[in-house]
Amino acid sequence: MPAVDPPTPHARRRLRADAERNREAIIRAAGTVFAEQGGGVDVREIARRSGVGMGTLYRHFPTKGDLLTTxxxxxxxxxxxxxxxxxxxxxxxxxxxxxxxxxxxxxxxxxxxxxxxxxxxxxxxxxxxxxxxxxxxxxxxxxxxxxxxxxxxxxxxxxxxxxxxxxxxxxxxxxxxxxxxxxxxxxxxSSRNGDPLPDYGPAAETSDAQGPPGRVRPPVP
Amino acid sequence: MPAVDPPTPHARRRLRADAERNREAIIRAAGTVFAEQGGGVDVREIARRSGVGMGTLYRHFPTKGDLLTTxxxxxxxxxxxxxxxxxxxxxxxxxxxxxxxxxxxxxxxxxxxxxxxxxxxxxxxxxxxxxxxxxxxxxxxxxxxxxxxxxxxxxxxxxxxxxxxxxxxxxxxxxxxxxxxxxxxxxxxSSRNGDPLPDYGPAAETSDAQGPPGRVRPPVP
DNA sequence: GATCAAACGGAGCAACCGCTCCGCTTGTGT
DNA sequence: ACACAAGCGGAGCGGTTGCTCCGTTTGATC
CATH class of the missing domain: 1.10.357 (Tetracycline Repressor; domain 2)
Incomplete structure (x- = not known):
């Protein structure tokens, strides 16, 4: 068997023309749908909007997360x-x-x-x-x-x-x-507000009623 | 048939002792779980944490939304x-x-x-x-x-x-x-910052590059 | 044009989740 | 103690969603 893949794996193998077209349609549709409805949308919706079947979508992006990431x-x-x-x-x-x-x-x-x-x-x-x-x-x-x-x-x-x-x-x-x-x-x-901000403190997890009461500072108009 | 319910419907019918106990256990567990994980948790988790079956939970709260609301x-x-x-x-x-x-x-x-x-x-x-x-x-x-x-x-x-x-x-x-x-x-x-805030404007939906460029105002320390 | 690997599509599987159904248990009034 | 309505539990139903399987189609190559 001849070594089809060049030793550099970062260059994606040349896609067939229709595959390339579909891949971009998927990305475009996914971009729109994710932007509109967030990452929780049904994958079927993306497939539908890009005019592509589920199989195609999942060959290009093995996981919904991969698509979202891309x-x-x-x-x-x-x-x-x-x-x-x-x-x-x-x-x-x-x-x-x-x-x-x-x-x-x-x-x-x-x-x-x-x-x-x-x-x-x-x-x-x-x-x-x-x-x-x-x-x-x-x-x-x-x-x-x-x-x-x-x-x-x-x-x-x-x-x-x-x-x-x-x-x-x-x-x-x-x-x-x-x-x-x-x-x-x-x-x-703005540096017009010169007073120091409260400390981060070493992860004071259990301080609801914090020790120093935050020094309420009435503004000076 | 005798009218069991008094005409005032706002007083919930007297519950059996165990029912009352369960109801409160459910509310307590749901409070914890919702606080920890948000409203998206599985109802089974709430039932489990309150030591109660699904049927019991759903008799007290006909809907997950009702429980959450309560x-x-x-x-x-x-x-x-x-x-x-x-x-x-x-x-x-x-x-x-x-x-x-x-x-x-x-x-x-x-x-x-x-x-x-x-x-x-x-x-x-x-x-x-x-x-x-x-x-x-x-x-x-x-x-x-x-x-x-x-x-x-x-x-x-x-x-x-x-x-x-x-x-x-x-x-x-x-x-x-x-x-x-x-x-x-x-x-x-604080009123120390006297400059006017940007207008709400009549729902200027399509203004990405807004007309007046928002007047960048460098602070005066 | 013939050939065939590459790509395609969508029915369907499995897991999840809200909710119901129904046979069993238990508190309550007598 | 008895009767029985009120309450209980959890298997399971139906719908949704991420993902797969496989028979079919199509673009590249000669």
């Missing part, structure tokens, strides 16, 4: 790439941060599955998660070096904030309501 | 009642707002099903949702009359914020990370 990775990459470019193109650090959030949330607003996929940080896209952290980290540093962002905000804080806002974006149907929330959050991030 | 309503009420009392007992408006959020989120942090149930505002507890809105509205008014809360924040904004934060609370395992996020949000709500 689609989500594409969209994750296009999203994070746009974010990287925007943040690199904008000189003003604070504006870069603002545009990053607006753009991210506008993107996530239209994709339920992407929001779900971003929720677990240890998700199936470690390199994408890495890039997201890097972008946010660089934005944070730029803003803090310019003295615009309160100094004790961490990258983790920003990641958690973006996840929290992306849920709000799903809950609020239209565009406007979460824009207001974003404005409020960004104002809260 | 449990959630109890917890919703105990939560909102605590919030009402706290907010009435605290004189300082800003501290009342702060404590309201801290208490709410601490409560929601330990109950997945409650977070899910709060997500749909048109949920099965209109009177509870009403009370929640009333508490938030009164807190908002108190803070705004005292000049502590930026004047164009609406009650809807606060509701959306609390839903958004409660999702963050689920994502962040331990207590500390979302406390920081709450602090940031509260700072953003």
């Amino acid at each position: 689609v989500l990775e594409q969209e994750f990459i296009s999203w994070i790439t746009a974010a990287e470019e925007a943040s690199a193109a904008i000189a003003d650090p604070w504006q870069a941060l603002t545009v990053f959030f607006e753009q991210s949330l506008a993107h996530l607003a239209r994709n339920r599955a992407l929001v779900e996929g971003c929720a677990d940080v240890t998700g199936p896209f470690p390199q994408c998660a890495r890039r997201r952290i890097d972008v946010m980290n660089s934005l944070r540093l730029r803003c803090q070096e310019a003295g615009l962002l309160r100094p004790d905000v961490t990258t983790d804080d920003l990641v958690l904030l973006s996840m929290s806002l992306s849920q709000a974006v799903q809950a609020a149907g239209s565009t406007a309501p979460w824009r207001r929330l974003l404005q409020i959050s960004l104002d809260g991030l | 449990v959630l309503e109890q917890e919703f009420i105990s939560w909102i009642t605590a919030a009402e009392e706290a907010s009435a007992a605290i004189a300082d408006p800003w501290q009342a707002l702060t404590v309201f959020f801290e208490q709410s989120l601490a409560h929601l942090a330990r109950n997945r099903a409650l977070v899910e149930g709060c997500a749909d505002v048109t949920g099965p507890f209109p009177q509870c949702a009403r009370r929640r809105i009333d508490v938030m509205n009164s807190l908002r008014l108190r803070c705004q009359e005292a000049g502590l809360l930026r004047p164009d924040v609406t009650t809807d904004d606060l509701v959306l914020l609390s839903m958004s934060l409660s999702q963050a609370v689920q994502a962040a395992g331990s207590t500390a990370p979302w406390r920081r996020l709450l602090q940031i949000s509260l700072d953003g709500l």
